[in-house]
Amino acid sequence: MEIERINENTVKFYLSYGDIEARGFSKEDVWYNRDKSEELFWDMMDELGDDTEFEVEGPLWIQVNAMNEGIEVIVTRAHLPKNAESSQFPFGIEDPEELFDPIFDAINDSDEEESEEESQITNRVFVFNEFDQIIPLASKMISLEDEFESQLYAFEDRYYLNLRFDYSLIEKKRSKDISSMITEYGAVSKMSIHRIEEYGKVVMESDVFEQVNKYFS
Numbered sequence: 014m015e016i017e018r019i020n021e022n023t024v025k026f027y028l029s030y031g032d033i034e035a036r037g038f039s040k041e042d043v044w045y046n047r048d049k050s051e052e053l054f055w056d057m058m059d060e061l062g063d064d065t066e067f068e069v070e071g072p073l074w075i076q077v078n079a080m081n082e083g084i085e086v087i088v089t090r091a092h093l094p095k096n097a098e099s100s101q102f103p104f105g106i107e108d109p110e111e112l113f114d115p116i117f118d119a120i121n122d123s124d125e126e127e128s129e130e131e132s133q134i135t136n137r138v139f140v141f142n143e144f145d146q147i148i149p150l151a152s153k154m155i156s157l158e159d160e161f162e163s164q165l166y167a168f169e170d171r172y173y174l175n176l177r178f179d180y181s182l183i184e185k186k187r188s189k190d191i192s193s194m195i196t197e198y199g200a201v202s203k204m205s206i207h208r209i210e211e212y213g214k215v216v217m218e219s220d221v222f223e224q225v226n227k228y229f230s
Contacts (some may be wrong), residue, residue: 014060022090026057029083043077043084047135048205055203057086133180137188138209139195140202141172150198151225157191163221168213174199174221175206 015027030040036056042049054075078085141147147165162177174195178188192201202209217224 014057016061019087024061024088026086026088027080027083028057028086032083044079048207051203052205052208054086058088135178135180135188136206137176137178137192138202138204138206139174139176139192139199140204141174141199144172146198147172147174147221147225148229150195151222152230153194154191154222155226158220158222160187160191162219163217164215164219165217165221166209166213167216168204168209172216173202173204173209173213175209 014032017025017027019025033040033043033053036053038049038053043053044050074089076087076089078087160178160183164175164177166173166175176188176191176195180188
């Protein structure tokens with residue numbers, strides 16, 4: 014993998030398909046599997062090291078370019094001023110909501126077609142340092158629980174909340190609004206739901222907010 018620091022807020026990666034396979038992923042994972050591509054992205058970011066002084070904080074924008082022998086990934090750390098106009102956005106993006114999506118939405122912006130199932134279903138994982146952070150959130154979210162499926166896991170002394178949205182039943186913008194409410198109490202997790210399911214311990218299999226509100230409020 015090649016890493017190039019473009020400027021203070023931008024870094025560029027180049028990975029051959031051999032690099033990708035050496036990390037345990039496939040070409041299909043990159044383009045068709047949202048969770049796997051997210052996991053690959055954070056593997057790449059972990060290799061930045063201290064020398065780059067590129068801290069991952071705040072919203073990120075990711076451009077993925079397909080090339081003959083691999084992929085080029087440009088990561089920009091975004092700082093959006095108030096009342097910014099669309100002309101200020103990099104690469105001519107006019108919708109700030111699309112530009113500053115959480116990382117798990119931006120990473121698969123390719124021209125490749127997704128399967129119907131992958132385009133309709135998405136998992137969003139949030140991390141909480143303490144279980145007590147979830148209790149006040151539950152009373153706020155319980156009335157919305159018919160809009161998604163939810164599971165709660167414990168892993169490495171933290172709690173991971175997964176929300177599963179079906180875009181055939183809910184608008185994507187609505188799922189983002191719900192996610193924004195959750196980030197008032199927790200944070201977006203870098204880990205994929207597959208890793209959490211494999212290594213974490215199930216705390217609540219479903220209806221997380223209903224159960225938390227019932228037993229801890």
